[in-house]
Amino acid sequence: MPDAKPAPAQALSAPQKALLKLGLTRDIDLALHLPLRYEDETRLVRLSDARDGQTVQVEGTVTHQEITLRPRRQLLVTLDDGSDTCTLRFFSFYPSHQKALAVGARVRVRGEVRGGFMGRTMMHPAFHAAGGELPDALTPVYPTSAQLPQAYLRKVVASGLARADLSETIPPELLGSLQRVVHGTWTLRDALRYLHHPGPDVSLDALEDRSHPAWQRLKAEELLAQQLSQLTAKRERDALRAPVLRTAPGGLHEQLLAVLPFALTGAQRRVGEEIARDLARPVPMHRLLQGDVGSGKTVVAALAAAIAIDS
Known part of the structure; x- marks a missing residue:
C-alpha cells in the first residue's frame, strides 16, 4: 500500500504572517514589543470644552449624514453631543461606515478637533458604538504593518505578556542599587506591564520621550544585556589562537x-x-x-x- 501523503500544514492567516514578519514568535517577543505612543480613551470630553487642535473622545448622536462629490467624494457626518456639534469627514469610507454612522446612531468618536468657518471638524476619526465602560488605562499604539490591525495586536501582546517569563535577571544584591537609580522599586515585570497599560494620570510626554522610571528600568536592562553579550564575546575571542607576528630587525x-x-x-x-x-x-x-x-x-x-x- 503506498505511503499516505502528509497532511498540508495549516495556512497562516494574514495577521499571523505579519506577526512572523515582525519577529513576534514567542511570548517574550510580544512582551518586549512596546508601544510607540498612547491614546487616552479613559475619559469623555464635551465638544464645547475641546480646544482647537486637541485630540479628544466625545460621545453623541448622529443627526445628519451625506455623501458629497465636491471638491472630492467624501462622507460627511454631523455629531451632536448636547453641548455642540462637529462634522466628521471621511475621504476614504465603506458601506460599513455609513451603516455604523446612520442618523440616530449614538457613537463614541476620537479624533483631533479643528475649528473653521464651517464649524468644528474631525478628519477620519476613530469611532464605535457608544456605551460600555471606559478603559481604566491608556490605549497602546504598537509598531505594526498594514496586515496587522491594532486591535488584533493588542490582544496577542496582552496574551503574550501574561504568559512570558519575566523573572529578574539582576541579582537581588544589585537590584536595590538599580532601583535607586531609576527612582522607584520597578521590577522588570512591573515596568513592562506598566508600559503596556499605563494609568490615565501619567504624563504622556514622559512615556513617549522614554524618561519615565519604567522606561529607565528597561534601559538599564538593555544596557546590562549589551555589556554581558560584549563580555561573553570577549571571552570567546580570548579563547581563540592566532599566529604570533613580531617586528624583525631591519625588516x-x-x-x-x-x-x-x-x-x-x-x-x-x-x-x-x-x-x-x-x-x-x-x-x-x-x-x-x-x-x-x-x-x-x-x-x-x-x-x-x-x-x-x-x-
Whole structure:
C-alpha cells in the first residue's frame, strides 16, 4: 500500500504572517514589543470644552449624514453631543461606515478637533458604538504593518505578556542599587506591564520621550544585556589562537619608518606600539583605530601590515 501523503500544514492567516514578519514568535517577543505612543480613551470630553487642535473622545448622536462629490467624494457626518456639534469627514469610507454612522446612531468618536468657518471638524476619526465602560488605562499604539490591525495586536501582546517569563535577571544584591537609580522599586515585570497599560494620570510626554522610571528600568536592562553579550564575546575571542607576528630587525617595519617623508606624531607612535604588542600575542587582535581625517590612520595601518608581511 503506498505511503499516505502528509497532511498540508495549516495556512497562516494574514495577521499571523505579519506577526512572523515582525519577529513576534514567542511570548517574550510580544512582551518586549512596546508601544510607540498612547491614546487616552479613559475619559469623555464635551465638544464645547475641546480646544482647537486637541485630540479628544466625545460621545453623541448622529443627526445628519451625506455623501458629497465636491471638491472630492467624501462622507460627511454631523455629531451632536448636547453641548455642540462637529462634522466628521471621511475621504476614504465603506458601506460599513455609513451603516455604523446612520442618523440616530449614538457613537463614541476620537479624533483631533479643528475649528473653521464651517464649524468644528474631525478628519477620519476613530469611532464605535457608544456605551460600555471606559478603559481604566491608556490605549497602546504598537509598531505594526498594514496586515496587522491594532486591535488584533493588542490582544496577542496582552496574551503574550501574561504568559512570558519575566523573572529578574539582576541579582537581588544589585537590584536595590538599580532601583535607586531609576527612582522607584520597578521590577522588570512591573515596568513592562506598566508600559503596556499605563494609568490615565501619567504624563504622556514622559512615556513617549522614554524618561519615565519604567522606561529607565528597561534601559538599564538593555544596557546590562549589551555589556554581558560584549563580555561573553570577549571571552570567546580570548579563547581563540592566532599566529604570533613580531617586528624583525631591519625588516619592512623599520624600512617603512626610514623612508617616510615625515616624522610620526606622539599619538601615531603610541598607537603603532600598542598594535605591535597586540600582534605579538597569541590571540586575535580586536581593536578599533579611530581618528579624524588626516590624523594618520593609514600610516599606522601600513606599519601594522609591514609587521604581518615580515612574519
